[in-house]
Amino acid sequence: MKMTTPALNPASTNCDDCPIKHRAVCAYCEKSEMLILETMKSYKTYSAGDSIIFAGDNMQFVGSVVTGVARLSQTMEDGRRQMVGLLLPSDFIGRPGRSHSAFDVEATTDVTLCRFERKPFEKMLSDIPHLRERMLEMALDELDAAREWMLLLGRKTAREKIASLLAIIARRQNAVHTTELGIDVSFDLSLTREAMSEYLGLTLETVSRQINALKKENVIKLEKKRHIIVNDFARLLMETGDDADGGYLS
Amino acid sequence: MKMTTPALNPASTNCDDCPIKHRAVCAYCEKSEMLILETMKSYKTYSAGDSIIFAGDNMQFVGSVVTGVARLSQTMEDGRRQMVGLLLPSDFIGRPGRSHSAFDVEATTDVTLCRFERKPFEKMLSDIPHLRERMLEMALDELDAAREWMLLLGRKTAREKIASLLAIIARRQNAVHTTELGIDVSFDLSLTREAMSEYLGLTLETVSRQINALKKENVIKLEKKRHIIVNDFARLLMETGDDADGGYLS
DNA sequence: CGAACGGTTGATTTGTATCAAGAATCGTGG
DNA sequence: CCACGATTCTTGATACAAATCAACCGTTCG
Numbered sequence: 011m012k013m014t015t016p017a018l019n020p021a022s023t024n025c026d027d028c029p030i031k032h033r034a035v036c037a038y039c040e041k042s043e044m045l046i047l048e049t050m051k052s053y054k055t056y057s058a059g060d061s062i063i064f065a066g067d068n069m070q071f072v073g074s075v076v077t078g079v080a081r082l083s084q085t086m087e088d089g090r091r092q093m094v095g096l097l098l099p100s101d102f103i104g105r106p107g108r109s110h111s112a113f114d115v116e117a118t119t120d121v122t123l124c125r126f127e128r129k130p131f132e133k134m135l136s137d138i139p140h141l142r143e144r145m146l147e148m149a150l151d152e153l154d155a156a157r158e159w160m161l162l163l164g165r166k167t168a169r170e171k172i173a174s175l176l177a178i179i180a181r182r183q184n185a186v187h188t189t190e191l192g193i194d195v196s197f198d199l200s201l202t203r204e205a206m207s208e209y210l211g212l213t214l215e216t217v218s219r220q221i222n223a224l225k226k227e228n229v230i231k232l233e234k235k236r237h238i239i240v241n242d243f244a245r246l247l248m249e250t251g252d253d254a255d256g257g258y259l260s
Numbered sequence: 261m262k263m264t265t266p267a268l269n270p271a272s273t274n275c276d277d278c279p280i281k282h283r284a285v286c287a288y289c290e291k292s293e294m295l296i297l298e299t300m301k302s303y304k305t306y307s308a309g310d311s312i313i314f315a316g317d318n319m320q321f322v323g324s325v326v327t328g329v330a331r332l333s334q335t336m337e338d339g340r341r342q343m344v345g346l347l348l349p350s351d352f353i354g355r356p357g358r359s360h361s362a363f364d365v366e367a368t369t370d371v372t373l374c375r376f377e378r379k380p381f382e383k384m385l386s387d388i389p390h391l392r393e394r395m396l397e398m399a400l401d402e403l404d405a406a407r408e409w410m411l412l413l414g415r416k417t418a419r420e421k422i423a424s425l426l427a428i429i430a431r432r433q434n435a436v437h438t439t440e441l442g443i444d445v446s447f448d449l450s451l452t453r454e455a456m457s458e459y460l461g462l463t464l465e466t467v468s469r470q471i472n473a474l475k476k477e478n479v480i481k482l483e484k485k486r487h488i489i490v491n492d493f494a495r496l497l498m499e500t501g502d503d504a505d506g507g508y509l510s
Numbered sequence: 511c512g513a514a515c516g517g518t519t520g521a522t523t524t525g526t527a528t529c530a531a532g533a534a535t536c537g538t539g540g
Numbered sequence: 541c542c543a544c545g546a547t548t549c550t551t552g553a554t555a556c557a558a559a560t561c562a563a564c565c566g567t568t569c570g
Binding site: 088165 | 332340345363389396400402409414461503
Binding site for chain 3: 541542543544545546547548549550551552553554555556557558559560561562563564565566567568569570
């Protein structure tokens with residue numbers, strides 16, 4: 011079971027063909043509403059490593075991740091960094107009602123955004139109930155995810171943190187919750203060891219050691235450092251420290 | 261500068277007199293909308309230590325904290341616990357659109373809630389735009405707060421965590437951001453050492469040691485263990501590890 | 511080719527957890 | 541009002557997981 015992120019055809023700017031139309035902020039919009047959004051949107055791509063927004067910046071736009079992976083992070087004066095969100099396709103960037111960003115946003119892989127000017131988008135948000143409805147739902151989902159991450163950061167061991175990260179990426183990239191146990195799962199880890207350490211509140215050395223420990227214990231295999239093959243998904247879930255199956259399998 | 265949480269007069273069920281009317285989920289509602297909500301609400305009080313909701317429970321109601329302090333937390337199978345939210349007056353409890361709670365909610369002090377049956381409330385949410393608007397705003401604010409907490413949990417030292425908690429409670433209970441430097445600030449810490457440790461991702465022993473270290477260094481004074489007097493607020497802010505003034509003073 | 515980057519591995523240090531004992535405080539009932 | 545048992549808090553000794561410091565390897569790319 012392997013899935014690659016489909017490349018966005020730059021010629022196609024038709025929302026009907028959009029790979030994230032069922033999950034993005036516009037998911038509940040009707041045809042007529044989509045037509046309005048369609049006139050306002052514009053695509054922009056960023057190369058891996060590019061900064062999309064700096065903390066404190068004035069934010070002129072908001073938008074959705076269409077393809078690629080971005081990250082939301084926070085930096086302390088002395089350089090300590092904590093990633094506070096991993097932005098995958100359909101995730102929303104920017105905060106309506108606020109002109110400056112509280113966080114840095116960077117492209118982890120090449121990223122394509124579907125962008126809207128912030129002011130007009132805020133107007134749409136009050137004009138189109140379906141948009142606000144989906145926006146609220148997404149915000150509440152992200153809040154739940156952030157709170158789960160707080161448990162990870164505050165209470166889990168390094169081993170549990172790594173296993174949790176791998177399980178979450180596997181799930182989000184592969185829709186693992188629909189697969190049976192025993193099927194082998196593989197995915198591209200689009201994060202460097204350093205990026206993982208920033209997400210997990212660890213050092214990159216600890217990340218490296220734990221990943222190699224999981225490899226030695228035959229829970230996972232590595233291919234070219236960034237591609238993970240999970241030999242034993244049930245075991246990986248055990249290693250997360252979450253109860254039983256973490257709710258993903260049942 | 262000292263402030264006590266005003267006690268809710270149980271006889272007063274009039275929204276006009278509500279101490280949280282300017283910040284709660286109903287804050288943007290007009291008179292006519294308030295009248296509808298008024299017919300649906302009911303107050304309920306919980307004693308300190310009571311459980312308000314268990315994780316996994318079916319949630320029949322949602323509501324706002326009117327007085328007191330509650331906490332939102334998550335527990336692992338082996339008993340490790342992480343608080344993921346501190347609920348102060350005006351904060352919202354429950355998630356519209358979801359029937360079961362992902363977290364435990366407990367009363368830390370005596371708590372009064374203004375409750376609504378979940379189903380009718382969800383109907384109101386779609387009927388009253390002002391309600392949905394405020395709800396979205398509150399969710400986004402909480403998301404920002406959760407992400408700041410992730411930085412604390414993932415990257416801050418024990419000392420910085422304690423200083424950050426004290427600064428945040430001082431700010432939320434006393435509106436410290438409007439006071440001048442040098443004025444002494446005092447407040448009741450409505451959390452036990454154990455509750456603090458659950459919030460900060462530490463053990464209670466470490467919390468105790470750090471608080472007493474701050475006392476020995478004359479940053480704070482203690483009165484009866486739970487009442488904090490801040491001798492040097494600027495110093496406390498320095499100890500949080502946040503840049504300069506954390507944006508609270510300027 | 512050599513520099514830059516990402517990753518691994520080892521030796522050592524250190525901050526916090528853990529284990530343990532006792533002191534202070536609170537609540538309750540006699 | 542005092543005595544008690546139960547919490548809550550403090551303090552000390554020790555253990556340990558992860559950070560830090562350091563060296564080195566493999567790729568990639570100009």
